[in-house]
Amino acid sequence: MELYQSTIHELHDKIKEGKTTATEITKAVLQRIDTVEGKVHSYIRVMKDEALAAAAATDKEITKGNIKLLSGIPIALKDIVCTKGITTTCGSYILHNFVPPYDATVVEKLRAAGAIFVGKANMDEFAMGSSTETSYFGPTRNPWDLECIPGGSSGGSAAAVAADECVASIGSDTGGSIRQPAALCGIVGMKPTYGRVSRFGLIAFASSLDQIGPFTKDVEDCAIMMNVLAGYDPKESTSVNVEVPDYRQFVGRDIKGWKVGIPKEYFVEGIDPEVKAAIEEAIKTMEKCGAKSVEISLPHTQYCLAVYYIIAPAEASSNLARYDGVKYGFRAPAAELLDMYKKTRMQGFGAEVKRRIMIGTYALSAGYYDAYYKKASQVRALIKRDFEEAFKKCDVILTPTTPTPAFKIGEKTDNPLQMYLSDIFTISANLAGIPGISVLCGFTKIGLPVGAQFLAGHFQEGKLIQVASVFEKEAQSEKRRPKL
Amino acid sequence: MEFEAIIGLEVHAQLLTDTKIFCGCSSKFGAAPNSHTCPVCLGMPGVLPVLNKKVVEYAVKMALATNCTINPTCEFARKNYFYPDLPKGYQISQYVYPLAEHGYVELEVNGGKKKIGITRIHMEEDAGKLLHDEYNPVSYVDLNRTGVPLIEIVSEPDIRSAEEAANYLKSLHEVLVYLEICDGNMEEGSFRCDANVSIRPKGQKEFGTRAELKNMNSFRNVQRALEYEIKRQQYIVENGGTVVQETRLWDDAQGATHSMRGKEEAHDYRYFPDPDLVPVIVDTAWIDRIRADMPELPQDKRERFIRYYQIPAYDAGVLTADKALAQYYEEVVAICAQPKQAANWLMGDVMKFLNEDRRTIRECPIIAASLAEMINLVEAGTISGKMAKDIVEEMYRSGKGPKEVIAEKGMVQITDRDTLIHTASVTVDEHPQQAADYRAGKEKLFGFFVGQIMKKTQGKANPQLVNEILKEILDKKND
Numbered sequence A: 001m002e003l004y005q006s007t008i009h010e011l012h013d014k015i016k017e018g019k020t021t022a023t024e025i026t027k028a029v030l031q032r033i034d035t036v037e038g039k040v041h042s043y044i045r046v047m048k049d050e051a052l053a054a055a056a057a058t059d060k061e062i063t064k065g066n067i068k069l070l071s072g073i074p075i076a077l078k079d080i081v082c083t084k085g086i087t088t089t090c091g092s093y094i095l096h097n098f099v100p101p102y103d104a105t106v107v108e109k110l111r112a113a114g115a116i117f118v119g120k121a122n123m124d125e126f127a128m129g130s131s132t133e134t135s136y137f138g139p140t141r142n143p144w145d146l147e148c149i150p151g152g153s154s155g156g157s158a159a160a161v162a163a164d165e166c167v168a169s170i171g172s173d174t175g176g177s178i179r180q181p182a183a184l185c186g187i188v189g190m191k192p193t194y195g196r197v198s199r200f201g202l203i204a205f206a207s208s209l210d211q212i213g214p215f216t217k218d219v220e221d222c223a224i225m226m227n228v229l230a231g232y233d234p235k236e237s238t239s240v241n242v243e244v245p246d247y248r249q250f251v252g253r254d255i256k257g258w259k260v261g262i263p264k265e266y267f268v269e270g271i272d273p274e275v276k277a278a279i280e281e282a283i284k285t286m287e288k289c290g291a292k293s294v295e296i297s298l299p300h301t302q303y304c305l306a307v308y309y310i311i312a313p314a315e316a317s318s319n320l321a322r323y324d325g326v327k328y329g330f331r332a333p334a335a336e337l338l339d340m341y342k343k344t345r346m347q348g349f350g351a352e353v354k355r356r357i358m359i360g361t362y363a364l365s366a367g368y369y370d371a372y373y374k375k376a377s378q379v380r381a382l383i384k385r386d387f388e389e390a391f392k393k394c395d396v397i398l399t400p401t402t403p404t405p406a407f408k409i410g411e412k413t414d415n416p417l418q419m420y421l422s423d424i425f426t427i428s429a430n431l432a433g434i435p436g437i438s439v440l441c442g443f444t445k446i447g448l449p450v451g452a453q454f455l456a457g458h459f460q461e462g463k464l465i466q467v468a469s470v471f472e473k474e475a476q477s478e479k480r481r482p483k484l
Numbered sequence B: 001m002e003f004e005a006i007i008g009l010e011v012h013a014q015l016l017t018d019t020k021i022f023c024g025c026s027s028k029f030g031a032a033p034n035s036h037t038c039p040v041c042l043g044m045p046g047v048l049p050v051l052n053k054k055v056v057e058y059a060v061k062m063a064l065a066t067n068c069t070i071n072p073t074c075e076f077a078r079k080n081y082f083y084p085d086l087p088k089g090y091q092i093s094q095y096v097y098p099l100a101e102h103g104y105v106e107l108e109v110n111g112g113k114k115k116i117g118i119t120r121i122h123m124e125e126d127a128g129k130l131l132h133d134e135y136n137p138v139s140y141v142d143l144n145r146t147g148v149p150l151i152e153i154v155s156e157p158d159i160r161s162a163e164e165a166a167n168y169l170k171s172l173h174e175v176l177v178y179l180e181i182c183d184g185n186m187e188e189g190s191f192r193c194d195a196n197v198s199i200r201p202k203g204q205k206e207f208g209t210r211a212e213l214k215n216m217n218s219f220r221n222v223q224r225a226l227e228y229e230i231k232r233q234q235y236i237v238e239n240g241g242t243v244v245q246e247t248r249l250w251d252d253a254q255g256a257t258h259s260m261r262g263k264e265e266a267h268d269y270r271y272f273p274d275p276d277l278v279p280v281i282v283d284t285a286w287i288d289r290i291r292a293d294m295p296e297l298p299q300d301k302r303e304r305f306i307r308y309y310q311i312p313a314y315d316a317g318v319l320t321a322d323k324a325l326a327q328y329y330e331e332v333v334a335i336c337a338q339p340k341q342a343a344n345w346l347m348g349d350v351m352k353f354l355n356e357d358r359r360t361i362r363e364c365p366i367i368a369a370s371l372a373e374m375i376n377l378v379e380a381g382t383i384s385g386k387m388a389k390d391i392v393e394e395m396y397r398s399g400k401g402p403k404e405v406i407a408e409k410g411m412v413q414i415t416d417r418d419t420l421i422h423t424a425s426v427t428v429d430e431h432p433q434q435a436a437d438y439r440a441g442k443e444k445l446f447g448f449f450v451g452q453i454m455k456k457t458q459g460k461a462n463p464q465l466v467n468e469i470l471k472e473i474l475d476k477k478n479d
Helices: A008-016 A022-040 A047-061 A104-114 A155-162 A181-183 A219-229 A275-287 A300-321 A337-348 A351-363 A370-390 A417-422 A425-433 A461-475 B053-065 B163-179 B219-239 B286-292 B298-309 B314-319 B324-335 B337-358 B368-379 B385-396 B404-409 B417-430 B432-441 B445-456 B463-477
Strands: A043-046 A074-078 A116-121 A168-173 A188-191 A211-216 A259-263 A292-296 A394-402 A436-441 A449-455 B003-014 B079-080 B089-095 B098-110 B111-123 B128-132 B139-142 B149-155 B191-201 B209-216 B246-251 B256-259
Touching: A008 A022, A008 A219, A022 A043, A022 A074, A022 A116, A047 A116, A047 B128, A074 A155, A074 B003, A104 A116, A104 A219, A116 A155, A116 A300, A155 A211, A155 A351, A168 A188, A168 A219, A168 A425, A181 A188, A181 A436, A188 A219, A188 A461, A211 A219, A219 A436, A219 A461, A259 A275, A275 A292, A275 A394, A275 A436, A275 A449, A275 A461, A300 A370, A300 A417, A300 A425, A337 B098, A351 A370, A351 B209, A370 A425, A370 B219, A370 B417, A394 A461, A417 B128, A436 B246, A449 A461, B003 B163, B003 B219, B053 B098, B053 B111, B053 B149, B053 B163, B053 B286, B089 B111, B098 B163, B111 B163, B163 B191, B163 B219, B163 B298, B191 B219, B209 B219, B219 B246, B219 B256, B298 B324, B314 B324, B314 B337, B324 B337, B324 B445, B337 B368, B337 B385, B368 B404, B368 B432, B385 B404, B417 B432, B417 B445, B432 B445, B432 B463, B445 B463
Parallel strands: A074 A116, A074 A168, A259 A292, A259 A394, B209 B246
Antiparallel strands: A043 A116, A168 A211, A188 A211, A188 A436, A394 A449, A436 A449, B003 B149, B003 B191, B079 B089, B098 B111, B111 B149, B128 B139, B191 B209, B246 B256
16 A cells, blocks of 8 residues: 555554654655646645655654654645645635735644645635535546546545545535535545634634534544644634543444434435435444434424525625725725725626625625524524434434535536535534534445435534444445546 | 704724734724734634623723613624725624613703713724825725724713713713723724714604714814704704705814715615624623722712812812812812812812813822922911912922922011011001091002002011001001
8 A cells, every 4th residue: 555545543653663754655645646636636736845844844853752643644724724824715816815924723733733734725715615616726526536526615625635645634614515525535524513623714604604624534534633623712702612532532432222313304305316325225334333223303404505595605795805905815906996896806706606795795684684694593593403302312313415426527517506405414514513524335336435424412523433433444345446 | 943952972982901802912092004913903814803801891881880781691793894994894893782771871951960861882893094195096004993992882862952962972981081991082083973963843752854973073073063963954944945864074174064975875784693703791790890890980979079078069070070180189188188278279270280281180290298288388377378379380380399489489478466567557657648548438448558568578478467467557546
């Protein structure tokens, strides 16, 4: 097996045993990027020089015996997390030249843990999309089938891990933007509880829904990443001060006697038969592991998409108001202020972003607020309660991550509503603020990965690591890799 | 037809916290442009606000001082609009759930008291400032002020005249400064006021159409603007027209209000709860701690001064208008135990000097103990009231104590009876005609003799003693 194909824990062991170095690993990954990036296009920017310099510095530390959790591990950052001195575009022309003077809290944490940043990963513009096609910098392709989308909005981060262009990566999830691409790329992706991982330095899409999380090659790596990422941040008011357990201790613990909730509302029309079959197989696998499946109900499921597409654009319309050409980023030349605003935003934002700003502005307007935003907030509370009720009856919930496997590039770009449906199973977790994880649960006949999603109650990431690691071990007998 | 004015005021007060409301930048006025900024107050991508607790404490103080009900939970909301001095494209303010509501302040009106209702007090962040180039079509943005904490105090439409409005404003101003939560500087914009005003025929219940007045940066301008606007509306109505709802700007130079037509008025702020901040919970324990930390308020102090020092209401009003002045006064009285005399000296000569030099009591060269000593010297008869006036002036100019000034100028009063008898006798003898006239009944001439004696003694003679002795001499020779 090549170095770049390894997991965090495998590489960590090798470094510890002195069998490899940070520089060797980083070079291997950079070499891999050189080889496949032309096909996949996971990155907006590859940080070759910075990565090699960081690796050399890490190796000095390693020789002193200072080996940290992520020492020498090449990691990709979605280009939505701010990196001090390194252009951070959010996939948009309006920020194509924006260089933050600060690091996101997660960047500080990862760096402190020894991580080597190899690049800024491609994404849908401002994380608005489910296919990474709305990026100003062009689409990313699915490593399993280059004709297909990798999912989105964190498609670059997911594809980079699946194509071995990094060992692990960071994404953000507002309505499924980690779990959906993880599923479509056949890797592990976790959206933690809202407030578990700091949002400071994460360029906001929808502040009450956004959450940063990891993409990894296996569940154990996910636990390691969560050990680094999770924790209270005084720089964020919505960060929650709940003790962070050692997530790694949950890896492989048996789930005998667990109740796995199967929401009946999630197995209705629109699901691809192969996805449905894979999930039914997953339920059987869970039972083989000693868990019991129970049917549960999440009665307000049908409203999730509608609620999401009011709240998320409403918050976005306000969050994106700062991109006005006055202070940083792109400014269109114009003779007067109003003209400058209009031209900057017209030329700086792509179509999907403008669509959502329009929807959100409308939903918050005088005379419509009560009917839209306020009503949506009320229904959101009901959706949250659905989950509270459900978790009285089960330990975790199992659903498909996506209704279909990866679709073709361009297939849904003209039909936003069809595109929005890709997130139908993932959106509810963001609305409720609960954690979710997507793991590979099988392949379609033509070889596209299918993901299973586990959901748990607030701050129950440990449970997700536990169930997903057991499931991963039982379900994945053969290790497939995309042919690139 | 007789009209009455309906006025409501919105006051913005900058809070005197060391740092801004949502980041750690200094909130001090007057620094080099954009030197008090950071990624948070610059509205950079991905940054987040964290509430400064001091802001809540200061706002609660004002809410308590104005008899408001403090809501156990309040919430920040975003007010969305585009302007270059607003880096996030929204202002973090409060909307549906403000910090405090349903308060009032009491004003003295024609000897009685009138309550002006306070609708609400809420917290928000200030915006930056635009600087327009005088010679080129360019504007610059200074974001030092962005994120400086403000409270907005909204009154009920309870005010009925321009004068009452000014009094209400002065009362709020006084309380804010007393609480030491706002420096009250109207020129630098730390205390700002907008007004809503309409008129209606006396006796009518419904309100008329209101105009919103802006750009009034002094108490006087608020009063002038309102007086102008009330007359303007009255003129319109009396001539069969209708008042239009609009925002009008006060033009100080022209002494008139002008309509601010255009886009600025068509705002839909699209308020919604700020998802980056959590609800603010103000429990009774916290309120109690804040209350315990509050100073005596101006109105309470005024009443105490009248009751305890037995001074007129007018004096108490002047002395308590400034907390430092009141403190100075109390220090003086504590030493000399003569409340009325202390009030007279302070409100008279001392204030006159301070006003001439545009100084505050804090900068007064006469320390409280010296003024008290001077009052005691007058009371003891060591110096006359007239001499005291000169001495106080010299104390003010030199910063010296009264005894030092007296010694330097040889200003001790002549109280020796024999000396004065001699001087008085000589004086009467020098003016036989006047003495005869006096004795013939021209009693007015008594003053003439007093004046002559004072002249001879360079004003140092004790006037009471002079009166006494002169009377004796003039009346004796009459026998």
